[in-house]
Amino acid sequence: VDEKAVAKERIKRLLKEKDAVLVAHYYTDPEIQALAEETGGCVADSLEMARFGNDHPAQTLVVAGVRFMGETAKTLTPNKTVLMPTLEATCSLDLGCPADQFTEFCDAHPDHTVVVYANTSAAVKARADWVVTSSIALEIVEHLDSEGHQIIWGPDRHLGSYIAKQTGADMLMWQGACIVHDEFKAKALFDLKAQNPHAAVLVHPESPESVVAIADAVGSTSQLIKASQEMDNDMFIVATDKGIFYKMEQLSPNKTFIEAPTGGNGATCRSCAHCPWMAMNGLAAIENSLISSDRTDHEVHVDPELAKQAMLPLNRMLDFAA
Ligand code: CIZ
Numbered sequence: 001v002d003e004k005a006v007a008k009e010r011i012k013r014l015l016k017e018k019d020a021v022l023v024a025h026y027y028t029d030p031e032i033q034a035l036a037e038e039t040g041g042c043v044a045d046s047l048e049m050a051r052f053g054n055d056h057p058a059q060t061l062v063v064a065g066v067r068f069m070g071e072t073a074k075t076l077t078p079n080k081t082v083l084m085p086t087l088e089a090t091c092s093l094d095l096g097c098p099a100d101q102f103t104e105f106c107d108a109h110p111d112h113t114v115v116v117y118a119n120t121s122a123a124v125k126a127r128a129d130w131v132v133t134s135s136i137a138l139e140i141v142e143h144l145d146s147e148g149h150q151i152i153w154g155p156d157r158h159l160g161s162y163i164a165k166q167t168g169a170d171m172l173m174w175q176g177a178c179i180v181h182d183e184f185k186a187k188a189l190f191d192l193k194a195q196n197p198h199a200a201v202l203v204h205p206e207s208p209e210s211v212v213a214i215a216d217a218v219g220s221t222s223q224l225i226k227a228s229q230e231m232d233n234d235m236f237i238v239a240t241d242k243g244i245f246y247k248m249e250q251l252s253p254n255k256t257f258i259e260a261p262t263g264g265n266g267a268t269c270r271s272c273a274h275c276p277w278m279a280m281n282g283l284a285a286i287e288n289s290l291i292s293s294d295r296t297d298h299e300v301h302v303d304p305e306l307a308k309q310a311m312l313p314l315n316r317m318l319d320f321a322a
């Protein structure tokens with residue numbers, strides 16, 4: 001018997017029984033993204049995940065992604081039950097930006113407008129004036145800059161530098177990084193592109209500036225997926241989590257997608273183009289989240305006071321995007 005197929009059938013039945021829908025991020029493993037699609041859920045970036053969960057009629061959301069995505073879902077839809085395959089799936093950006101320290105940083109610059117990336121805890125969002133995802137960060141910072149705001153940006157320093165460079169905005173930077181994107185190597189990428197001159201290089205701006213500099217297209221997950229469809233190249237070198245290949249290959253089955261190098265000469269890296277926390281969203285964990293009578297390892301709770309505060313900058317982003 002195909003154990004995985006059997007597990008998938010059990011999950012499909014459980015989702016129906018519990019009035020639940022599976023929402024998966026582009027960085028989860030291909031079989032999880034396929035399952036979300038087969039069961040009428042969605043595969044998306046963090047902004048679209050939040051919107052989908054909000055709009056979908058299901059009473060329970062199973063969020064296959066990382067902790068901040070579950071917290072955002074709970075913040076926006078407090079009346080729904082939000083489950084995660086594991087609450088231990090975190091993010092180095094979230095971990096590297098503790099709310100108390102970030103609050104101190106903001107308090108030291110009270111004249112600044114605080115813009116935080118979606119990859120943060122509800123407590124950090126609660127201290128912010130704006131939340132942004134990588135798909136809308138440029139437009140929002142451009143808008144704030146045109147109104148003369150000085151900006152505090154957190155937590156990803158590479159994304160922040162990229163936006164500051166593109167917009168010319170005055171930005172004070174928190175020094176966080178994503179352990180996956182931080183590993184892409186410019187020299188090796190340059191060489192790989194030279195060996196494949198017909199290939200286009202797609203880069204997520206959480207990557208180092210030297211890697212972004214080699215890109216033919218820079219953007220969020222959804223923007224890179226769009227670029228892979230619209231550009232004429234038959235090959236793409238992709239500098240973001242390799243989970244994204246599932247959607248790129250599905251949409252362009254005749255194109256070839258290869259990973260951007262994460263270390264020179266086969267050197268080891270901590271997380272070779274795949275987020276270790278996204279990888280925790282396996283079939284068994286999803287099934288457990290739906291059957292456990294004890295939900296302490298799965299159910300997302302956000303303090304209602306905190307949620308009320310975090311909702312303001314989140315809704316500002318959603319309204320701006322609408
Ligand atoms: O790197 C991440 O975690 C991303 C790109 C999240 C998202 O979809 O905005």
Ligand code: SF4
Pocket residue numbers: 027066090091092093119178179180181206241275276277278
């Ligand atoms: Fe965080 Fe990076 Fe993983 Fe995204 S890929 S969840 S930014 S550690």
